[in-house]
Amino acid sequence: MYKIVRKENLGSSVVQFDVEAPKIAAKAKSGQFIIVRLDEQSERIPLTIADYDREAGTITMIFQAVGFSTNALKTLEAGDSILDVVGPLGTASEIENYGTVVCIGGGVGIAPVYPIARDLKEAGNKVISIIGARNEDLLFWKDKMAAISDELLIATDDGSAGIKGFVTDVLKSVMDRENVDRVWAIGPMVMMKAVANTTRPSGVKTIVSLNPIMVDGTGMCGGCRVQIGTETKFACVDGPEFDGHLVDFDLAMRRSSVYKTEELQAVEHDHQCRIGGIGKCH
Amino acid sequence: MPLKAPRTSMPAQDPAERSHNFKEVALGYTAEMAKTEASRCLDCKNPLCVKGCPVEVDIPGFIRAIVSDDMSGAVDVLKQKNNLPAVCGRVCPQESQCESKCVLGIKGESVAIGRLERYTADWDMAQTFKAPEKPEPKSERVAIVGSGPAGLTAAADLAKMGYQVTIFEALHTPGGVLMYGIPEFRLPKAIVQQEIDYIRALGVQIEVNAVVGKTVLVDELLDTEGFDAVFIGTGAGLPNFMNIPGENLNGVYSSNEFLTRTNLMKAYDFPNYHTPIKIGKKVAVIGAGNVAMDAARTALRLGAEESYIVYRRSAAEMPARHEEIEHAEEEGVQFRLLHSPIAYEGDEKGQLTKMTLQRFELGEPDASGRRRPMPIEGDTVEMPIDTVVVAIGQGPNPLVPHSTEGLELTKKGNIVADEETGVTSRDGVFAGGDIVTGAATVILAMGAGKKSARAIDAYLNAKRDQ
Ligand SMILES: Cc1cc2nc3c(=O)[nH]c(=O)nc-3n(C[C@H](O)[C@H](O)[C@H](O)COP(=O)(O)OP(=O)(O)OC[C@H]3O[C@@H](n4cnc5c(N)ncnc54)[C@H](O)[C@@H]3O)c2cc1C
Ligand SMILES: Cc1cc2nc3c(=O)[nH]c(=O)nc-3n(C[C@H](O)[C@H](O)[C@H](O)COP(=O)(O)OP(=O)(O)OC[C@H]3O[C@@H](n4cnc5c(N)ncnc54)[C@H](O)[C@@H]3O)c2cc1C
Ligand code: SF4
Ligand code: SF4
Numbered sequence: 001m002y003k004i005v006r007k008e009n010l011g012s013s014v015v016q017f018d019v020e021a022p023k024i025a026a027k028a029k030s031g032q033f034i035i036v037r038l039d040e041q042s043e044r045i046p047l048t049i050a051d052y053d054r055e056a057g058t059i060t061m062i063f064q065a066v067g068f069s070t071n072a073l074k075t076l077e078a079g080d081s082i083l084d085v086v087g088p089l090g091t092a093s094e095i096e097n098y099g100t101v102v103c104i105g106g107g108v109g110i111a112p113v114y115p116i117a118r119d120l121k122e123a124g125n126k127v128i129s130i131i132g133a134r135n136e137d138l139l140f141w142k143d144k145m146a147a148i149s150d151e152l153l154i155a156t157d158d159g160s161a162g163i164k165g166f167v168t169d170v171l172k173s174v175m176d177r178e179n180v181d182r183v184w185a186i187g188p189m190v191m192m193k194a195v196a197n198t199t200r201p202s203g204v205k206t207i208v209s210l211n212p213i214m215v216d217g218t219g220m221c222g223g224c225r226v227q228i229g230t231e232t233k234f235a236c237v238d239g240p241e242f243d244g245h246l247v248d249f250d251l252a253m254r255r256s257s258v259y260k261t262e263e264l265q266a267v268e269h270d271h272q273c274r275i276g277g278i279g280k281c282h
Numbered sequence: 283m284p285l286k287a288p289r290t291s292m293p294a295q296d297p298a299e300r301s302h303n304f305k306e307v308a309l310g311y312t313a314e315m316a317k318t319e320a321s322r323c324l325d326c327k328n329p330l331c332v333k334g335c336p337v338e339v340d341i342p343g344f345i346r347a348i349v350s351d352d353m354s355g356a357v358d359v360l361k362q363k364n365n366l367p368a369v370c371g372r373v374c375p376q377e378s379q380c381e382s383k384c385v386l387g388i389k390g391e392s393v394a395i396g397r398l399e400r401y402t403a404d405w406d407m408a409q410t411f412k413a414p415e416k417p418e419p420k421s422e423r424v425a426i427v428g429s430g431p432a433g434l435t436a437a438a439d440l441a442k443m444g445y446q447v448t449i450f451e452a453l454h455t456p457g458g459v460l461m462y463g464i465p466e467f468r469l470p471k472a473i474v475q476q477e478i479d480y481i482r483a484l485g486v487q488i489e490v491n492a493v494v495g496k497t498v499l500v501d502e503l504l505d506t507e508g509f510d511a512v513f514i515g516t517g518a519g520l521p522n523f524m525n526i527p528g529e530n531l532n533g534v535y536s537s538n539e540f541l542t543r544t545n546l547m548k549a550y551d552f553p554n555y556h557t558p559i560k561i562g563k564k565v566a567v568i569g570a571g572n573v574a575m576d577a578a579r580t581a582l583r584l585g586a587e588e589s590y591i592v593y594r595r596s597a598a599e600m601p602a603r604h605e606e607i608e609h610a611e612e613e614g615v616q617f618r619l620l621h622s623p624i625a626y627e628g629d630e631k632g633q634l635t636k637m638t639l640q641r642f643e644l645g646e647p648d649a650s651g652r653r654r655p656m657p658i659e660g661d662t663v664e665m666p667i668d669t670v671v672v673a674i675g676q677g678p679n680p681l682v683p684h685s686t687e688g689l690e691l692t693k694k695g696n697i698v699a700d701e702e703t704g705v706t707s708r709d710g711v712f713a714g715g716d717i718v719t720g721a722a723t724v725i726l727a728m729g730a731g732k733k734s735a736r737a738i739d740a741y742l743n744a745k746r747d748q
């Protein structure tokens with residue numbers, strides 16, 4: 001069991017947990033992820049390691065309650081425990097002094113981009129961070145991001161914070177005025193695709209972090225396979241970070257929606273349990 | 283009892299019924315059946331059957347005990363050599379091992395050794411649990427990587443010798459393929475769980491959610507975590523794909539994913555359990571080994587209207603156990619032999635809708651002695667299909683081999699280890715099971731675990747004496 005030592009609501013649907021997991025905290029590197037299983041019935045949910053405290057032996061996870069499992073996770077409070085947490089999984093980000101890097105976090109993607117931006121800064125890069133979301137409620141960690149960035153830029157779709165527009169609009173203006181050596185972009189698949197398309201003409205290497213549906217996270221099932229150039233890769237072991245210019249985003253998006261009907265069924269079933277329709281559900 | 287007494291058959295669930303549930307197919311002997319069958323054994327002075335068993339179970343010994351109503355004696359004899367008899371009695375390929383050597387088999391039918399083994403183990407499990415005796419403890423600590431049959435056996439044997447043993451398992455549940463691969467209807471998970479409980483009662487610590495190579499490295503186990511030896515039994519956990527067009531469409535599963543979702547994550551009980559699986563009406567499983575049969579039979583139980591085995595050779599070359607093929611046929615699995623997919627196509631949502639099959643004919647025997655399948659130029663057929671399960675074998679998972687210093691590997695990425703001892707190129711590191719041999723059998727993995735336990739004991743004794 002892995003105890004939640006701190007819970008913070010970062011908006012109406014985004015939650016932060018700090019969880020006791022000393023072995024993972026000791027090993028975690030930016031770019032890696034964990035898989036959690038809430039209870040015996042739960043599916044295995046991959047979440048990025050948003051931060052870690054090696055001394056306290058804790059890791060930080062941030063998730064958006066989007067469907068059945070993440071909503072169930074959201075009901076836990078500080079002091080509660082998660083049945084299984086496994087990691088750190090995946091390969092770490094390639095941190096070097098590239099010169100000037102732009103780190104883009106979209107929505108809940110701000111969480112995974114934070115430790116990468118921090119490490120890039122420590123490695124001597126000039127770090128320009130761009131965070132964005134649909135609206136201000138979905139933005140978080142502005143102060144944390146500002147503290148480790150040379151410059152922090154914000155974009156929201158509705159203009160409730162920062163400029164009104166997409167992170168790609170901000171990226172374009174940055175690229176117009178700066179010589180950018182590398183870009184990191186983590187967020188919804190559509191955003192990562194748009195960023196990759198924005199940098200493609202100039203050829204600036206752009207790293208994205210893919211989040212396909214996973215089961216084991218150790219390269220055993222092949223469910224997380226993604227198309228990178230002409231090759232099929234397993235995101236859980238070969239990634240989750242890949243060269244955004246080589247990723248087949250359309251395929252990845254189609255693969256992410258395979259269980260849409262089942263996801264709705266799970267929510268519906270749970271609803272019936274709660275209103276007492278069926279005797280014993282869980 | 284006359285020599286010609288027929289082999290006692292084992293009752294099974296009716297095929298029409300069982301193809302819709304996940305309950306065990308074979309129901310096991312009654313006490314009377316077991317005794318009748320046991321009485322057929324000639325109690326040979328030089329029992330050939332024992333030579334066919336990779337762990338050398340004293341077969342006439344335990345059968346003799348059944349005949350004389352000494353069931354606890356039978357259990358003792360069996361458990362001397364086999365830590366997981368309830369598992370082996372169910373899934374060992376007996377027809378090519380112990381039973382293939384039985385003298386009765388020369389002229390008639392061999393003794394049903396596997397069924398008797400299962401009966402004995404099940405009898406034992408029904409008794410009130412008595413904690414095993416704790417041996418004189420030794421100071422050395424041994425780490426076991428992976429909790430499949432190889433790791434469990436090595437752990438149990440070392441614990442019985444008094445070593446302090448910790449198993450590190452990547453998944454949230456121990457058992458390896460016994461838990462995540464072989465389906466409930468062939469090997470109930472409650473049985474595997476009891477075997478694991480027994481191993482825990484021996485004092486073995488099991489650390490789940492520990493991915494060696496990520497959470498902890500083999501080098502760290504030896505250098506900083508205080509272990510004196512490491513046994514690697516990480517299995518063959520890397521799915522093979524065919525690299526043909528459309529293989530990444532939704533609806534194309536590896537057998538590992540298909541079976542893990544169903545068995546380990548219990549997708550057959552969705553939405554009570556939250557992991558989904560998508561199945562559709564028409565399912566094709568590519569391949570014809572045990573794994574393929576398990577997948578094809580699982581598909582029917584998950585609600586498929588039609589389930590096919592698609593295989594590029596003919597019936598005679600199918601590698602699955604005869605009994606599994608027969609069970610699959612009885613349940614309604616259909617066989618598309620001498621066919622193999624060359625491309626998949628899907629709809630605008632990326633969902634698989636059909637596949638193109640190449641037809642084959644058989645040529646001359648190849649290196650494996652089986653006749654080589656030759657594509658018939660230009661002869662292809664299209665088959666509408668909702669779900670495909672690729673079951674064409676597994677390779678070694680690279681996580682441990684590639685994160686460990688100084689481990690010699692084969693070209694395919696398997697760990698090079700001595701067959702008799704599990705000794706690897708790295709001092710203090712032993713390996714056995716599928717990670718060494720490639721995908722094989724439960725009993726061979728157990729045999730490797732046993733031999734390594736012995737070798738680890740010898741290694742640690744020698745070190746202590748230095
Ligand atoms: C390596 C990796 C790291 C991740 N890191 C984070 C993180 O730090 N924070 C976070 O909130 N989420 C993260 N995710 C995504 C997270 O795992 C999913 O949001 C979660 O599994 C959804 O489960 P659910 O039952 O709540 O929703 P579901 O009911 O399963 O799905 C709800 C919606 O989300 C979509 N969806 C389902 N699974 C995924 C997925 N794996 N990726 C993208 N969309 C999906 C569905 O198509 C659907 O539209 C990560 C995924 C991966 C693979
Ligand atoms: C569907 C299916 C049906 C089968 N049917 C039969 C049958 O009827 N009869 C028969 O004899 N054989 C059968 N087999 C084969 C048999 O199950 C295997 O040969 C046997 O399980 C191999 O044992 P093992 O201990 O080497 O590895 P496994 O059983 O594969 O166990 C390896 C364990 O190591 C863990 N692991 C892997 N990597 C790591 C890591 N980095 N860190 C920590 N842990 C790790 C895995 O999670 C797993 O639990 C079948 C196999 C499958 C897949
Ligand atoms: S362990 Fe397997 S091979 Fe050995 S006697 Fe039992 S069933 Fe036969
Ligand atoms: S060879 Fe057959 S008859 Fe002889 S001891 Fe073994 S099981 Fe009995």
Ligand code: FES
Pocket residue numbers: 213214215216217218219220221222223224225234235236237
């Ligand atoms: S999640 Fe199973 S191989 Fe990546």
